[in-house]
Amino acid sequence: MNNNVSPIREGVYSPDWQQDFRLALKSLTDLEEYFEVGFPQTPYSQFIPRPFALKIKNAGEGSPLWRQFLPADEESEDGGLVDPIADEHYSKGKGIIHRYKNRILYTPTEVCPIQCRYCFRKNELLQNSDVFKNNLEVAINYLENNPQVEEVILTGGDPLVLANHKIEQILxxxxxxxSVKMIRFHTRTPIILPNRLDDELLDLLKRYAHKFTILSLVIHTNHLSEWTPEFLYALQKLRPLGINLLSQSVLLKGVNDNWLDLKVLFSSLVANGVNPYYLHHPDPTKGAMHFMLSREEGELIYKKLKEESSGFLLPHYVVEQPNGAGKIFALNS
Ligand code: SF4
Structure with a gap:
């Protein structure tokens, strides 16, 4: 018997997040056996950690969780763009994407804690795009030659699926x-694998929060039904660390396209120490067009949200311009 493997208890996060990662549902057969329904073969891969899979199963077909994470026929339909925000155009190679003057994206991994069916990078990640092939030495060299860059945004994939020693090496x-004053993590991991926020990672974030002017953690969450007691516990541990805790959400048809669900989500974030930062209008992505709303629909939802909410609960509602020219406010908050 391997003493390093904890017994699997359905719906319970293991003390070792890497075990939950290794034992995730990874194929259509895994999904069909677990959820006891048939799923269509689509061009995209499968990945759902088992503790989170139970949440989706309990939420049931058609729920915001089911729609976000399980394969659907519409993913095989034509339409939409492979690279809707033109990452490739702004790529400087080796994991660096430089779209805005004072900040760069750096993608230290293409791996994610889950396969989000609405993801705007789902085609690039599927194709193993060169955009994400990273090299830390090259990134450092690039920053030294571009001292106007004061913030590095770690994205991917999801930077928090890296081992602690890798994250430390990068920081x-x-x-x-x-010239680098600010570091920002964009991550879905605290929602999907909250046990990833282990003591060693928290200690590491705390130490590096003091080495930069601002260290931000932008947690990606779209609906309150994604939250677990383990996520709330992770937030409690994050709050005293001196980190700038922010959130980003994507407005998605059939998931969170109503003002009340959004209001509940944003007020719960603020109540737990996280400032809502962005609400993204969805990008026209190949394989994810069934999540699209029109700008008019999005603006109506946001206007109502604004009417019904205190100003400090409102994230910026933003839309990416065509050809990757960057975000603009879809409607002023
Ligand atoms: S975790 Fe982020 S990058 Fe990965 S599939 Fe989900 S939305 Fe896309």
Missing amino acids: EAFSKVP
């Missing part, structure tokens, strides 16, 4: 570049 390298 240490960026902390040595004098």
Whole structure:
């Protein structure tokens, strides 16, 4: 018997997040056996950690969780763009995407804690795009030659699926570049694998929060039904660390396209120490067009949300411009 493997208890996160990661549902057969229904073969892969899969199963077909994470026929339909925000155009190679003057994206991994069916990078990740092939030394060199860049945004994939020593190596390298004042993680992991926020990672974030002017953690959450007691516990541990805790959400048809669900989500975030930052209008993505809303529909929802909410609960409602020219406010908050 391998003493390093905890017994699987359905719906319970293991003390070792990497075990939950290894034992995730990874194929159509895994999904069909677990959920006891048939799913269509689509071009996209499958990945759902088992504790989170139970939440989806309990929420049932047609729920916001089911729609976000389980394969659907519409993913095989024509329409939409492979690279809707033109990552490739702004790629400088080796994991660097430079779209805005004072900040770059760096993608240290293509791996995610779950396969989100609405993801705007789902085609690039599927095709193993060169955009995401990273090299830390090249990134450091790029920053040294571009001192106008003061913020590095770690995205992917999801940077928090990396091992702690890898994250430390990245933070240490960026902390040595004098012009880099801010680090930002964009992550879905605290929602999907809240046990990933282990003591070693928390200690690491705390130490590096003091080495940058601002260290931000932008938690990606779209609906309150995604939340677990383990996520709330992780937030409690994050709050005292001196980190800028923010959220981003995507407005998705059939998931959160009503003002009341959004109001509940944003007020719950603020109540737990997280400032809602962005509400993204969905991008016209190949394989995810069934999540699209029109701008008019989105604006109506946001206007109503604004009428019904205190200003501090409102994230910026933003839309990506065509050809990757960057975000603009879809409607002023
Ligand atoms: S975790 Fe983020 S990058 Fe990965 S599939 Fe989900 S939305 Fe896309």
